[in-house]
Amino acid sequence: MSTMLHLINRSPFDAPALESCLRLAQAGSSVLLIEDGVYAALGKAAHAAAIGERMDDLKFYVLGPDVAARGLEDKPLIDGISVIDYGGFVDLVVEHEVTQSWM
Amino acid sequence: MSTMLHLINRSPFDAPALESCLRLAQAGSSVLLIEDGVYAALGKAAHAAAIGERMDDLKFYVLGPDVAARGLEDKPLIDGISVIDYGGFVDLVVEHEVTQSWM
Amino acid sequence: MEPWEEDGPEVVKRFMYVNRKAPYGTIYALECLEVVLITAAFDQDTSVVFVDDGVYQLKKNQQTEGIGMKNFSNTYRALDDYDVEKIYVEQASLDARGLTADDLIIPVEVVTTENLREIMAQQDVVISS
Amino acid sequence: MEPWEEDGPEVVKRFMYVNRKAPYGTIYALECLEVVLITAAFDQDTSVVFVDDGVYQLKKNQQTEGIGMKNFSNTYRALDDYDVEKIYVEQASLDARGLTADDLIIPVEVVTTENLREIMAQQDVVISS
Amino acid sequence: MNQPMKFGILINEGPFTHQASDSALRFAEAAIAKGHKIARVFFYNDGVNNANKLSEPQSDDRDLVSLWSELGKEHDIDLVVCIAAALRRGIKDEVLKDGFRISGLGQLVEAGIENDRLVVFGD
Amino acid sequence: MNQPMKFGILINEGPFTHQASDSALRFAEAAIAKGHKIARVFFYNDGVNNANKLSEPQSDDRDLVSLWSELGKEHDIDLVVCIAAALRRGIKDEVLKDGFRISGLGQLVEAGIENDRLVVFGD
Numbered sequence: 109m110s111t112m113l114h115l116i117n118r119s120p121f122d123a124p125a126l127e128s129c130l131r132l133a134q135a136g137s138s139v140l141l142i143e144d145g146v147y148a149a150l151g152k153a154a155h156a157a158a159i160g161e162r163m164d165d166l167k168f169y170v171l172g173p174d175v176a177a178r179g180l181e182d183k184p185l186i187d188g189i190s191v192i193d194y195g196g197f198v199d200l201v202v203e204h205e206v207t208q209s210w211m
Numbered sequence: 212m213s214t215m216l217h218l219i220n221r222s223p224f225d226a227p228a229l230e231s232c233l234r235l236a237q238a239g240s241s242v243l244l245i246e247d248g249v250y251a252a253l254g255k256a257a258h259a260a261a262i263g264e265r266m267d268d269l270k271f272y273v274l275g276p277d278v279a280a281r282g283l284e285d286k287p288l289i290d291g292i293s294v295i296d297y298g299g300f301v302d303l304v305v306e307h308e309v310t311q312s313w314m
Numbered sequence: 315m316e317p318w319e320e321d322g323p324e325v326v327k328r329f330m331y332v333n334r335k336a337p338y339g340t341i342y343a344l345e346c347l348e349v350v351l352i353t354a355a356f357d358q359d360t361s362v363v364f365v366d367d368g369v370y371q372l373k374k375n376q377q378t379e380g381i382g383m384k385n386f387s388n389t390y391r392a393l394d395d396y397d398v399e400k401i402y403v404e405q406a407s408l409d410a411r412g413l414t415a416d417d418l419i420i421p422v423e424v425v426t427t428e429n430l431r432e433i434m435a436q437q438d439v440v441i442s443s
Numbered sequence: 444m445e446p447w448e449e450d451g452p453e454v455v456k457r458f459m460y461v462n463r464k465a466p467y468g469t470i471y472a473l474e475c476l477e478v479v480l481i482t483a484a485f486d487q488d489t490s491v492v493f494v495d496d497g498v499y500q501l502k503k504n505q506q507t508e509g510i511g512m513k514n515f516s517n518t519y520r521a522l523d524d525y526d527v528e529k530i531y532v533e534q535a536s537l538d539a540r541g542l543t544a545d546d547l548i549i550p551v552e553v554v555t556t557e558n559l560r561e562i563m564a565q566q567d568v569v570i571s572s
Numbered sequence: 573m574n575q576p577m578k579f580g581i582l583i584n585e586g587p588f589t590h591q592a593s594d595s596a597l598r599f600a601e602a603a604i605a606k607g608h609k610i611a612r613v614f615f616y617n618d619g620v621n622n623a624n625k626l627s628e629p630q631s632d633d634r635d636l637v638s639l640w641s642e643l644g645k646e647h648d649i650d651l652v653v654c655i656a657a658a659l660r661r662g663i664k665d666e667v668l669k670d671g672f673r674i675s676g677l678g679q680l681v682e683a684g685i686e687n688d689r690l691v692v693f694g695d
Numbered sequence: 696m697n698q699p700m701k702f703g704i705l706i707n708e709g710p711f712t713h714q715a716s717d718s719a720l721r722f723a724e725a726a727i728a729k730g731h732k733i734a735r736v737f738f739y740n741d742g743v744n745n746a747n748k749l750s751e752p753q754s755d756d757r758d759l760v761s762l763w764s765e766l767g768k769e770h771d772i773d774l775v776v777c778i779a780a781a782l783r784r785g786i787k788d789e790v791l792k793d794g795f796r797i798s799g800l801g802q803l804v805e806a807g808i809e810n811d812r813l814v815v816f817g818d
Contacts, residue, residue, distance in 0.1 A: 218692075220595070221695070246591045247591075276598070296602075297601070298605065300599060301599065301603045304579070304603075304689050305575075305689070310692075312692040312693065314584070314692070
């Protein structure tokens, strides 16, 4: 089995990418939220529960520069999501055998 | 008050355009489903109930050429949705004072 | 008096711009803002609505250095200079995203879904993106 | 033997294409199909998945004369000629849209969400659109 | 029969990638067939790519850039490409199909003011 | 420190309209900074518009076409524009920024075969 990194770049309110990824990602995979995908990381938004349900068997990351661009640094993120930079993004791609972008 | 025609061109599974339109359309308006928006007209799909709830105070239309292109002519559409062609589309735009495209 | 005011069209219509997309992920927010400013410069009766992910456009504290894109959020402050005073944000859209009016970069009128239905139904031209 | 087979790369990887968009409204379905055929021509181990609105790509009976666009649905029949035999459709995606395998233009393997998780986790390259 | 009207059209997406340009073309043809006037088509956002004369679709596909150019000439439609959107995206006079012209966003506002209806096609 | 790897990148959206090209650029720069190799960037769908040398953003905005061209030259990245996607959208040699080349879809498949990782940026 390949270890997988799932990339989500669409707002969870605007596109079903995150929802489909959470349905289809194999346990042990990682999910990185980038671009408008970072809105899913907000603790108080509607999708926290869906992410919470898979917090035990998936790892979640969010791209810090995209969080800052959208003015979300003053908002609490969901507990357990790690904030990374572009270098961390590269490391995740290296550490997982396959990267799948859900567009 | 202006009479309004609402245009929906996105699949209801892929974008919240229809959902937002149904929430914000004033009673007495019309809704025309075009392009990938026509999938919302399928009687057996998940969005039939949301349309049904507003069937009394909105009029619903679907663009026939877009239905045919997607192979949906052999599928039952929601009762009460009128199938029109591009000429009918033009007539609807004329008959309503304002056309709003939900993209 | 600006040059366009002298020869500008005399008809005044009610233009409404409905913003439904988040900023930066796509350009629609920025390019819509450019149209709003031009519409105001043409002395039209201009309203701007933020619903769905559009409310994110007004989030305070945007810092875009890290993504290499231009921060255009301060341009919303220019709406006032252009006499664009009809700025509406749907309460339900804020609520769904855990935001309040205090999170926004400019003062807006927070309206109910029912209010917004009525406001939208009073326009002559509606452009949504 | 086709010309590319002679000099083609000898590595065989498992390529999976995940179709999640409806046809015609956007070009992604068509341009993805073009990549699938090239990948097969390069003798790679090619799988094609249809989930979410992607299942609409395979709907029988598409008639595009009225919209002036090219009907490319028959090209899915060519997958067999290119020896692309791993074609998966998610049951849950069909169900949500009121469709069954009988609605589809080609024979496919209808799989559960759980099956699909496992199949997707066995690839070397995954391209989704 | 409805009274003849004047329409403005706004196209926000490029050709081929989205159906917007196709739908707008079908709509314009149908409006003209019913005796209405398409006064102006304004190309904004990626819509500016509809004016790129280098576009060369496959021979069995529709040629949207030419179709707009021809419809414009035949029915005296003002095909306006937004200069700000076009500069970003590299649509300049060098690649501008005949029948189109590049101008400012004010032309969109005017299209809203001066026509009976403005219809938007995008994604 | 991870082992240096070879990456392929696929970009499916044009510049400015979607963040895809920006994100890919930031990713590529970060990968290079960590000692990895970006072997090829393949431009598909509207991504072909990233190669349009006529693109002229406002002076205070980033110039994505030039940024790709420069990054490609500096780090020997093969910038490949898909010919089928480019023809439809009017991206031809006449407007091709230096540093890019136009070729077939097979180059994308090769990028998947020959690199350790393929990362897709789109919308």
